[in-house]
Amino acid sequence: MRISVALCTHNGERYLEAQLRSILDGTRVPDEVVVSDDASTDATLEVARTVLGSAGVAHRILENPRALGVTANFEQAVRATTGDLIALADQDDVWHPSRLARIEAELGGVGVLLRHSDARLVDEVGDDLGTTLFARLRVGAAEAAAIDGGRAFATYLRRNLATGATTAFRRELLDDALPFPAEWVHDEWLAILAAAREAVRMVRDVEIDYRLHGANQIGVAEPTLRYRIARVLGDSGDRAALLARRSQVLAERLAARGLPEHAAQAAAKARFEGRRSRLPALKIARVPGILGGLFSGGYRRFASQRSLDAVRDLFRPA
Template identity: 50%
Template sequence: MALGISVALCTRNGARYLPAQVQSICTQEPLPREIVLSDDGSSDGSVAVVRQAIEACGVASRVALTVFENKPALGVTRNFEQAIKACRHELIALSDQDDVWHPGRLARMAACFDARPELLLLHTDARLVDGELRPLGDTLFHALEVQPGELEAIAQGRAFEVFLRRNLVTGATAMFRRSLLASALPFSDEWVHDEWLAALAAATGRVDVLPEALIDYRQHGSNQIGARRPSFADKLRKAMDTRGSKHVQRWRRAQALLERLLALQGVVPQAVLEAQRGKVAHQRFRAELPASRLARWLPVLREAASGRYARFGRGKQAIVQDLLERG
C-alpha cells in the first residue's frame, strides 16, 4: 500500500509565484493527500491564491487543505514547524512558495521510502532558475560545491559524518517520515528547520540523496535563502571579513544539537554522540581564538595538524579563514 503524503507549504507574500507551485504539486502522481498551508502574515492575498489554485486544478475534493494564518509572523523556522506538526500522513514533503516541482517528483521519492523502511529523510538536487523560471545553467549541488565523495558517503549511510562538516540538505528538495518528528520536535532556536531535520535524521536513522534535480529552485531578489556558487573573490572576501559572532553562533548550534542527542537516550549511537562532542569542542576552539591574527597562527596550525578542521569543517578553507579574518 502506498504511503500517504502530506505537503507542508509555507508562504509569506508569495502570491506572484504560488499559482505555478500549487499547480505543480496538484498535478503530481500520486497526489498528496493533504496540503498544510502556514502563511506568515502575508498582505498580498497568498492564502486566497492557494485556495484558487487548488480549485483551478480540480483536486479540491481529493487534497485536504489545512490553513494557518500567523499574525504576527512566526519567522521561517517556526512557520515550517507549525505546518509540519499539523501534517497527518506518513511522508512529509516540504514546499517553498516560489519553486516548481517536476512531474513525477513525488512518485520518484515516495518509491524510495516504500522500498526502504529504514529511510528517514531523502533529498535531491534542484535546477536553478530565475524569477520567470528561465534556467540559469546551474544546479543547486554545483552552486554548493557538493563533492562526489560527499554524495557517496551519504549513500553509504554516513550522512552524519558529512553533516558534521556542513549541511547539504535544502528543505525545498526534502521529504521525510513523520516518525522523525519524535526526535526533532521542538525545533531548536539555533537552527534553520531543514538543517535541524537533516541532522536529527542522520543521527537517528538513514538519510539518502538522489543526485537528479526534481524541482526548479527560483533565484530572485526576494529569496529568504538562495543559492549561488561563490567565486574565488567571494571566498577571499569571506576569509578576510570580520569574525563577528558567527563562530559563537556555530558553537551554540553544535551544543544545542549535542544536548538534543543526549536527551534521546538509547536512540543515538555512541559513535554519533562522540563525534558531536568533538564538533562542539572544535567550534568552541574557533569561537575562542584571539582577535590578533598573529596570536592565532600557532593554535590554528595545531588544530589543523589534529585533523579536526577536516573532520568538523571545510578543511583548508576554514583554516585560511581562521588565519585571515579580522578580529
C-alpha cells in the same frame, strides 16, 4: 501511505499559483496540503484559497498575524500535517511531475527516514540557469560516497547538504526533531537527525525547479570571486560561536534520544568551534590555535571549508 505537503509562504503571490499547480498536477497527488502563511501582506492567502479550494484535495491554511520566521513557520506546518510522509515545499519553486511518486516509493519502505534531491536552478521567470543546486553547493564525489557508504553523519556534521525545498521525510523523524531549536534551520536539523539514524538518502536527480530571485528568504549565492574573498576576509568568529551553540544543542538532543556516539561527535565539534570563536585578536597569536586545529584534524572533520576556514580564522577582523 498518506502523503502531506507542508508549504510555507510569505508574500509569495507572484509564484505561489504555479507552485501549487505543479504539486497538484503531479503523477502522485498529495493526500493533504498544509499552507502556513507567515504574516503576508499581499494576496498570497487569496491565491492559496482559490487554488486549493477547487483542487479536491484536503487542505489547511494557517495564518500567522505576526511573522514566526522560516524555521518556526515550518515547524508549525509540519505539526499540522497528518500524513505518514511529509514533503516540504517553498512557495516559489516548481515541482517536476514524478516528485511525489518517487518520494512514496523511496520512503515507503524501511531504512530511509529522509531524502533530499538535486534541483535545477532557474531565474525569476523560470528560465534555466544552466546549473543545479548540487553543482552550486559543490557537492563532491567523496561526500556522495561517504553518505552512500554509511558515513552520512560525519558529512552533514561538517556542512549541510539538504535544502528544504527538495526534502521529504517519514513522520517518525519528528519524534527526534520536535521541537525545532532556534539555533538551527529546519532542513539541516531534520537532515542531521536522519543522518544520526544512518537513514538519509541524497538523490542526485533533479526533481524541482528551484527559483532564484531577489526575494528568496533562503537562497543559493553565486560563488563569485568577490564573494569568495569576502568569505575569507569576513568575521568567522561570530559564525564559529553560533556553530558551537548549535553543535551543543545537537549533542544534547542526540544524547536524550539514546545516540551517545553521535552525541560525542557533536560535542567534539562544539568544542572545536568554541576554540575557533575564542582565537586571540592579535593575528600572530592565533597561529598556535589554528595549527593545533589543523594537526588534530579538527578543520578536516568539522569545518565546512576545511583548510580554507583555517585561513579565514587567521585573517578575519579582530
